[in-house]
Amino acid sequence: MKVAKFGGSSVASAEQIKKVAAIITDDPAKKFIVVSAPGKRNKDDFKITDKLIEIANRHCQGEPYGHLTETIMMRFSEILDQLNLSSAIAEELHQTLEEALGSNEYDSPKVDIVKSLGEVFSAKVLSAYLTSIGLNATYTNPETAGIIVSDEPGNARVLEESFANLYALRKNSGIQIIPGFFGYTKAGKLVTFSRGGSDITGSIVAAGVKAELYENFTDVDSVFTVNPSIVYRPKQISTITYKEMRELSYAGFSVFHDEALIPAFNVGIPVCIKNTNNPEAPGTMIVAEKEPTEQCVVGIAGDGGFCSLYVSKYLMNRELGFGRKLLQIFEDEHISFEHAPSGIDDMSVVIRQNQFTAEKERIILQRIQDELNVDTIKIHRDLAMIMVVGEGMISTIGVAQKATKAITDANVNMVMINQGSSEVSMMFGIQEVDLNRAVQSLYKAFFE
Amino acid sequence: MKVAKFGGSSVASAEQIKKVAAIITDDPAKKFIVVSAPGKRNKDDFKITDKLIEIANRHCQGEPYGHLTETIMMRFSEILDQLNLSSAIAEELHQTLEEALGSNEYDSPKVDIVKSLGEVFSAKVLSAYLTSIGLNATYTNPETAGIIVSDEPGNARVLEESFANLYALRKNSGIQIIPGFFGYTKAGKLVTFSRGGSDITGSIVAAGVKAELYENFTDVDSVFTVNPSIVYRPKQISTITYKEMRELSYAGFSVFHDEALIPAFNVGIPVCIKNTNNPEAPGTMIVAEKEPTEQCVVGIAGDGGFCSLYVSKYLMNRELGFGRKLLQIFEDEHISFEHAPSGIDDMSVVIRQNQFTAEKERIILQRIQDELNVDTIKIHRDLAMIMVVGEGMISTIGVAQKATKAITDANVNMVMINQGSSEVSMMFGIQEVDLNRAVQSLYKAFFE
Incomplete structure (x- = not known):
């Protein structure tokens, strides 16, 4: 049935x-x-x-x-x-x-x-x-x-x-x-x-x-490996896991309503994306688990409209609770953060830019100054996030190298790399203006 | 004087x-x-x-x-x-x-x-x-x-x-x-x-x-670009900034007591590391700011003894406060985290392994289960962190590519990449057993 x-x-x-x-x-x-x-x-x-x-x-x-x-x-x-x-x-x-x-x-x-x-x-x-x-x-x-x-x-x-x-x-x-x-x-x-x-x-x-x-x-016949408005006639995805689909949806893949996967996901019912206008096409299967294939990258997505708030403080990493307090300030202002990568004495909080009104910005900067006594605060606007997605990439040597090479080949500077926090994706932060160029180069590297 | x-x-x-x-x-x-x-x-x-x-x-x-x-x-x-x-x-x-x-x-x-x-x-x-x-x-x-x-x-x-x-x-x-x-x-x-x-x-x-x-x-005559016990007679560093020094110290460079830089740093007094046995050698100058040079990487450090706790939860990124609550649990147990990179539905907390006793592990896992209702928890032990350090790398295209290529060339899998949170360093998480091999390959790529 x-x-x-x-x-x-x-x-x-x-x-x-x-x-x-x-x-x-x-x-x-x-x-x-x-x-x-x-x-x-x-x-x-x-x-x-x-x-x-x-x-x-x-x-x-x-x-x-x-x-x-x-x-x-x-x-x-x-x-x-x-x-x-x-x-x-x-x-x-x-x-x-x-x-x-x-x-x-x-x-x-x-x-x-x-x-x-x-x-x-x-x-x-x-x-x-x-x-x-x-x-x-x-x-x-x-x-x-x-x-x-x-x-x-x-x-x-x-x-x-x-x-x-x-x-x-x-x-x-x-x-x-x-x-x-x-x-x-x-x-x-x-x-x-x-x-x-x-x-x-x-x-x-x-x-x-x-x-x-x-x-x-x-x-559409299927979920594509990349946004067809960025790459002409990209390859189709035949099978993708829920997790992979979710990561792609996040950064601009709008094939499927995010929340919609949950009930099916919870009981493990596979989902098939098909085309009413071409029902013979096999479509894309979204499943809980799939066989490992040689091609460990399943898709590339990118989305603009992010900004990041960077703080640095000498000896930050010795200060128990610093990161938690910084995130608390955002939470108090009802801003959900996307990522919060931290260095030794630095931490960045990446958020969707539309949440960061002038008023929120003023409050948050003030609170960070008053409560956390940091050395530097900087805001970077108009960032884009690219997700390179695929289960299995975590255990495949060379994926990160291939991706960074592709982005460098497109002469794009990586503002941020976040790999390893997710088991199925690798994230690159770049300037919004570089988005299409970077995605095209990544597509070429992984799918051509 | x-x-x-x-x-x-x-x-x-x-x-x-x-x-x-x-x-x-x-x-x-x-x-x-x-x-x-x-x-x-x-x-x-x-x-x-x-x-x-x-x-x-x-x-x-x-x-x-x-x-x-x-x-x-x-x-x-x-x-x-x-x-x-x-x-x-x-x-x-x-x-x-x-x-x-x-x-x-x-x-x-x-x-x-x-x-x-x-x-x-x-x-x-x-x-x-x-x-x-x-x-x-x-x-x-x-x-x-x-x-x-x-x-x-x-x-x-x-x-x-x-x-x-x-x-x-x-x-x-x-x-x-x-x-x-x-x-x-x-x-x-x-x-x-x-x-x-x-x-x-x-x-x-x-x-x-x-x-x-x-x-x-x-x-020693100076601060070296890499640990001399890993690379034979590595190049010396002539000038380094406080920030760069701090990042290198973090991951195994023990030339200088971390906290010791603060008083000098606060009032901008340059520090010179010299050798009593060879006082004619110019030594290494630690300064607030330095002229940009072509060589934007100043040093490579690596240290073992880390572990990471990974959690995933479907639609985590819609849950306001999730990251903060996870960090709060560690703070309550007096464990300071080193990094907390997050994906869309995933978050990792990297800590020094010696803080994670069997008792602490039990308490923390229990609390995460009870309070955060996550889908998956995994612990990865015996990780090493490598820092590739240099001011200016943030605006230099190709540094990440060079680093990932070097690590890949050494046939080492990158468990984690964290770039962009710090303006002066790039961090790679790998298995502890691969540490020397990866550092040697990075040294070759950046300094030979």
Whole structure:
């Protein structure tokens, strides 16, 4: 038994929904289907969820939003029309939308209900279409499915009892179509996950029903070894471990919602990233463990927007508690640090730059001066972090040398190297402006 | 005006003391002389201070120590005899020793007084000898000199008022000979610095009298670029900064007592390491800043005896405070960490292995499990840390590549690389067994 999740582009149009139906028809093991809201049909198109959020915002501010409702209903109607389905689904949703917004502009709208309607529509349409072509398909609301979440609107967390509830769905016959992105609190209130949360729903369902595989259908053939916007047509990854995937996601690989891997990871269900537009392609398997191969580097990722705060103090390393106190100052200001490499009398704290407002900077510098009595403080901005990722690199001689050579060959200065703290990656800090050049050179060294 | 400090081997015998006298005679700027206790005359010899400590210990345990007193007095007498000086100095010290030990075995001995007698003897002998050859030399006790310290026996810290007291000594004429290793509390109690503390006295005196130079005479021509027991006749360092010296000292360079640099560093007095046995050699200058040179690596040091504790936890980097809490556990157990490199979902804490007793290990592992709920904990023992040190390496492209290539060429796996946290060094963690091979290969790459 498999769980398949189809992303926004897979349900963006009638044509795409037909592809999804063909994929489901071809594989009787796909018993649970999770869907996103209709996404973009082309680069200049809009996502349904974006429009829904805009409607909720405009309603709050007393601004007109009738034209947006119109746009959404037109898209829905077009899909239903081209699939030869009744327009009742669209009308039902229109009504739900109006109810959720409240009767007048001063009512506070039920934002999470509004946001969830794109997924609800996708799931209802797909189940109606599958039924129309002769399959035994049922729309299953997350409430019926038993997806119980915490009461944190826009950022729900799944509660443990959900998994047993979902397991009970196995006894139902036919194909069950579940809208992604939301669950219900114990009190029965609809609450959404963070954005991109349909991946989370899919993973929760896979873990709950104890699927043999969680297939995540998107619009690329696989996870690439490097960002295709930096390297032209890079190699594809056939198998990757959860850990490797996580390290790559961190530094700019946005194929998969970070948190979404957790439920599948916890129970060891493999995840397969596949392409709705090319389902024959084998895709990328994300697994707990893989056979060691000669190629120990699996991918290279890079991301900008980091800054580092450097402090030095003579005989720092004799001062018990120095590092802890420095990190405490950041924690007190609710800034999470990414890395904190330390030398003998030096320590750097690397953070995402967007957390470091002028006000936070002022407070933190002041506190470091007052409380830690350091000799030097320096801030380096606009840094990029590159991750060279691969299980097995820890025990392979020469990987670090190859990587540093590639970066040096690109004439890029390494501001920071952090190897060994992670068993599956090596991290290089460089200037943001050097990012593409360094990544291209690393790709060449490891994959060409 | 210069302060010169002569180490144990420089005052180990009459012959050596004559060399010291010649060095002082040759340079009228040397107005303040600090001396250690007589050290070893050859590899199999003993150090006076070791014998004094043994006497104190034996006295405490009610064991006989007369043979040790005998040995010391013989050494003292021999020196006095060969310098044609009166034996009165030896007799005076013998009496002080007996008084400090107390009248019977149950008295608690004044250990710090016992320990200080080697330095007191050296200073008295040298000043008597210089006088005997016609110089205006005076023995100056640290109490007279105004070296006021905290009441922490065996680990005293200098108090700020000492510097003004010392400055007042400038008005005295002639050469002032001060025993190293100890000072007096405000209440007039003799207290010693940590072992090797004559370097500290020298640095304090240099800072107090505002010397133009602090010369530290030892038995090597200079600081070497690498440990001569690992590389045969390595290159010498002509100029090095305080920061570079500190990084090298950390990982096995024991030329100079770490703490000793601080007083000189604070007021920017340059330190020169010279050889009593070859005073014509230029030695190594330790300075605040130096001209950038093409050779940006100044030295390579390595030391074993480290271990690392590795933890991983899925989505660790989203957990505000994780790193701080982990370090807090070590701090609570009074273990100071050396480095704490972190990955995305991983963090390692590198400590000196000797701090990690079986009991501490048990407590720490338990607390990490209980309080941090991690996925994995691993301990790696018997690691060595190599420091490649040099100001300017931070802005030189290719240094990391050269270093990683050298280590790879030696067929050594890098367990850890930490670059960028310190502005003057790059750190490599390897297996202890690979240390010499890796250091030799690095030396070849950077210095041959």
